[in-house]
Amino acid sequence: MPIGIAIVGSGLFAKEQHLPAVQAATDLQLTAIYSRSLKSAQDLASGTSSSSAVDLYSEDSGPGKSYADLLARADIEAVIIGLPILVQPEFIQKALLAGKHVLSEKPIAKDVATAQELVSWYQANVDPVKTVWAVAENWRYMTKLLFAAEQVRTLGAVRNFRVNVHSLMKPDNKYYLTSWRKTPAYQGGFLLDGGVHMVAALRLILGSEDPITTVSAQSQQLQEYLPPVDTVDAVVKTQSGASGVVSLSWGSSFSDNVFEFACEKGMVRVHFDGVTVNGVDHPIEFDGKGVGPEVAEFARTIVHGRPVEKRQSPGEALADLGVLEGMLRSGEQDGERIQLRETYIQ
Structure with a gap:
């Protein structure tokens, strides 16, 4: 029943x-x-x-x-x-x-x-x-990201990575017009509401064996109608020593959605049209948002x-939030290096 x-x-x-x-x-x-x-x-x-x-x-x-x-x-x-x-x-x-x-x-x-x-x-x-x-966290169920995570596992340890997700949240966007998003009474604005997806995707592909442990970031507000900040550019490091750049913006004129991972045995690139593994394209048809x-x-x-x-699990969601909040806190402190707490390193 x-x-x-x-x-x-x-x-x-x-x-x-x-x-x-x-x-x-x-x-x-x-x-x-x-x-x-x-x-x-x-x-x-x-x-x-x-x-x-x-x-x-x-x-x-x-x-x-x-x-x-x-x-x-x-x-x-x-x-x-x-x-x-x-x-x-x-x-x-x-x-x-x-x-x-x-x-x-x-x-x-x-x-x-x-x-x-x-x-x-x-x-x-x-x-x-x-x-x-x-x-x-529906991004943990998206076929394209799950495939990318599998491919990264086959190529050995991640050495370097970068995430570039940029777009412009326009004032007539249906999500912007939601009153509580339009005037956020919480940290980060759309960086919190939307950026937590990108952090979840990054953590999924990196794998739980190599969590992000430190972040250093700069943040800014490019669009006056997107308070308190709409852009963050962070340098992050994992427990194994792999380093990467995570650049997120909802106030940018750029249009990017790319996750790239340089591994011991090659490279995995997640982009709009699918996943590229060591130069070979794997088109993956969009099959929904994972919900x-x-x-x-x-x-x-x-x-x-x-x-x-x-x-x-709540612990996994807490770890996503911990990484994103570390970026925002570092941005508030002009790039101060933030050590993430063990309580939300999964």
């Missing part, structure tokens, strides 16, 4: 990714939707095959339709939480205390301190065997009663 699940948050990502992923997962049955407003919950429900079969909850729906009421339902075993960065921890904690399995969107929290506090709270107050908390398999794996974890997969 499918697991009853609720989607908490009805923003763009919920409409474009969470809803289709839940509908495609044979182990899940969408039972309810919660949003700040009834209208936004209705908008998301309109994308279901039978919106009348999905119960709607919101802050303005009156008695019996609050988030607490949703969590009190025995037929809802799990929730997917995709809310603004600053409010997510409260919703995560309430769901876990109610005994609901949680898949929460990245980043795990607004900063490392908040994330560590949340992880410590989970470890002290919730039995992870009975109640799973997973953190979503479908990510949600399906979360469901299987619950069905089989097993621990959360490593690539969905």
